[in-house]
Amino acid sequence: MNYNLIIADDHKMFIDGLQSILKEAPEFTIATTFKNGAQVVKYLDINGVKDLHLLITDLTMPEVDGIELNSIIKEKYPSLKTLVVSMHIDGGMIDTLIRNNVDGYVPKNAEKDELLEAIRTIVAGEKYFSNEVKRAYTDAMFENKKAEEISLTQREKEVLKLIAEENTTQEIADTLFLSKHTIESYRKNLISKLQVKNLAGLTKHAIKMGLLDS
């Protein structure tokens, strides 16, 4: 099965990036790309959905933004799936999008693999939301105090994730091809940075940060 995607984003660089990522997945073809929502709507009004399967769209765009675009599409062309890929994660926006039946939402800093998984999940008929998105959404819905954005490095997050996934220090060392001592250092730094007492605290932070499926 081959799937035809369309992309809407006013940053050419993003479209290029997406294009290169999708090269690795031959089942997906980028049919056309657009610079804003208005172009998409115009295109669909003229050509119809035909064999298009999925729209990948940014949120902030000139003329017609992603929120409005999603809402228009879901009303006029509900068979076309929509995946929002956005820089910022905002609880209110997510809420609006979900109300408007969006099919997925991943942050722009997501890994290539996650993006592909999102696309595959959605064309298969299910919804896909990143853990970070879910987290932001619940926080917003229940007016939770935001996880004070303690900045962790990429490596620290990686280790934290593995720790919270019940791996021992030795196991993490093996997966990351690092010394056991190194992982121990990371563990200590994390405990001190996040001001927790032990593994339980680390795990809770990992969940709060959307590092794993809570």
Place this chain on the structure above:
Amino acid sequence: MNYNLIIADDHKMFIDGLQSILKEAPEFTIATTFKNGAQVVKYLDINGVKDLHLLITDLTMPEVDGIELNSIIKEKYPSLKTLVVSMHIDGGMIDTLIRNNVDGYVPKNAEKDELLEAIRTIVAGEKYFSNEVKRAYTDAMFENKKAEEISLTQREKEVLKLIAEENTTQEIADTLFLSKHTIESYRKNLISKLQVKNLAGLTKHAIKMGLLDS
């Protein structure tokens, strides 16, 4: 400050229970009680909200149920706070209630202390939702698979909560006036029951069960 509450529930036993709980909190007075939502609306239509502060209501009631009651009140008498106390936790219902601006939701099996905290939080102007409610809501919103209800005893839950709150075995033993060995047994049982490998897994389950603030 004294607060006047009204209660709507078709189970007399529940009203009695609530009454006895509220005896311990002299700042709260139960003004009147009702057997269903229709009675409440009728009463308010005749007498107005006057000095009433909070309605505590069940969900399943004859004639006018809790969902509808909340929606009516929030439209006609928005100054009256509403707290839903229900047997079952259903994501869809929670969603509707939140859309209709409900002020709180706790399950009927909540501890006395939590109920009082909910009431106090709400009359102070904030919202209150139990952790279990939050959990059920996100699960429903994102169509998560439910935490397979592995049944834990009350004691096990208590210990699990303390474990996930970063207490050591010794600390837990001290708080519960039990032997350190006993807590170690519980820990082992929990790890085996929940089929996890260590503290990280236990913590994740504790969160999933709504035992603590995630």
Place this chain on the structure above:
DNA sequence: TCAAATATCACTGTTTTCAGGGAGTACATA
């Protein structure tokens, strides 16, 4: 009422965590 579940405590031994250090390299930037 009798078996099962629950709650409690104990011993032994291994592995892991946690706390406290120190230290070298690479890289960016001020």
Place this chain on the structure above:
DNA sequence: TATGTACTCCCTGAAAACAGTGATATTTGA
């Protein structure tokens, strides 16, 4: 160039977690 930050590795020692096994009393439920 000097400074800072991230990343890596090492050591010691105590405390805690984890694994296995077993025991007793009480409560619950079929």
